[in-house]
Amino acid sequence: MDSIDPIAAARIRFVLVGTQHPGNIGAAARALKTMGLSQLILVQPEDFPSDEAYRRAAGADDLLADAVVTHDLASAVADCRLVLGCTARSRRVQLEEHTPRQAASRLAHVAAEAPVALLFGRERTGLTNEELQLCHAAVHIDANPDYSSLNLAAAVQVLSYETRLALRGGAAPEVLAAPAVPESRTDLATHAQLEGFFAQLAETLEQIDFHKGRAPDSAMRKLRRLYLRADLDEKEVRLLRGILADAQRMARLAGEGGVKNSVG
Ligand code: SAH
Numbered sequence: 080m081d082s083i084d085p086i087a088a089a090r091i092r093f094v095l096v097g098t099q100h101p102g103n104i105g106a107a108a109r110a111l112k113t114m115g116l117s118q119l120i121l122v123q124p125e126d127f128p129s130d131e132a133y134r135r136a137a138g139a140d141d142l143l144a145d146a147v148v149t150h151d152l153a154s155a156v157a158d159c160r161l162v163l164g165c166t167a168r169s170r171r172v173q174l175e176e177h178t179p180r181q182a183a184s185r186l187a188h189v190a191a192e193a194p195v196a197l198l199f200g201r202e203r204t205g206l207t208n209e210e211l212q213l214c215h216a217a218v219h220i221d222a223n224p225d226y227s228s229l230n231l232a233a234a235v236q237v238l239s240y241e242t243r244l245a246l247r248g249g250a251a252p253e254v255l256a257a258p259a260v261p262e263s264r265t266d267l268a269t270h271a272q273l274e275g276f277f278a279q280l281a282e283t284l285e286q287i288d289f290h291k292g293r294a295p296d297s298a299m300r301k302l303r304r305l306y307l308r309a310d311l312d313e314k315e316v317r318l319l320r321g322i323l324a325d326a327q328r329m330a331r332l333a334g335e336g337g338v339k340n341s342v343g
Contacts, residue, residue, distance in 0.1 A: 090190040092197070095231070096199065098124045099203060101124070101129035102134075105133060107119065108136045110232055113236075116243070120147045120148075127146075161189040162215055163196070165199050174216055176216065199231055266313070267312055268315070269313075275316075276323075283327050287330050
């Protein structure tokens with residue numbers, strides 16, 4: 080069972096206005112479904128229903144089949160008590176501007192009582208000024224100022240993820256305030272240095288007959304985990320490789336001695 084409130088989730092409409100590429104409609108349906116959301120409204124889509132939309136939905140066909148298609152934005156949001164409009168260009172209109180997190184929090188709050196809507200514009204031109212005039216506030220996903228326009232379905236994914244977190248609210252402290260991952264050192268050995276070490280370790284284990292006929296894979300997997308957990312730096316890798324080199328030398332000597340002994 081999903082942990083978000085299904086009644087509030089069902090009150091949150093993702094409204095795609097004038098979408099040009101059916102693939103984006105399918106990808107948006109998939110984005111919503113992965114986040115436990117379902118209300119997809121299509122206002123004057125250029126090409127829908129379409130095979131391409133179903134292909135890109137990759138299993139979110141139910142959302143596409145249930146999508147409401149309308150000719151008129153006003154009627155799609157008539158009963159909504161909060162309407163927010165996503166725009167790639169910051170500060171284009173005289174509207175209060177929210178981050179996705181602020182927007183999601185407002186949407187989730189109002190959706191506890193009433194329907195709400197989040198508008199997404201056309202791929203080429205976004206939402207018109209008139210469409211933005213219908214909105215209580217604009218939503219902008221912070222992005223590279225020189226290249227701030229996300230793919231439509233990618234924007235839907237960002238907002239639907241934030242909406243999911245907001246709907247989970249206090250029920251999911253581990254998601255909302257995940258404990259900080261301990262800071263990784265910045266002077267760690269490189270991938271290539273570690274792989275060099277692991278190759279020499281595998282070779283050494285063979286030479287000292289550590290495996291005794293068992294398959295080496297399981298021991299190597301455990302040893303990799305152990306050494307990767309240790310966050311080795313370059314000097315430490317060199318130290319370990321020095322130990323291996325000595326072990327290899329001793330194994331060779333013992334091998335030669337063994338041959339001599341058996342001959343002598
Ligand atoms: N060329 C259009 C971009 C359209 S992208 C323009 O300049 O407006 C299609 C839709 O995805 C946008 O209308 C918007 O709803 C959403 N979108 C894309 N990038 C976004 C961003 N950085 N922040 C918020 N919404 C974004």
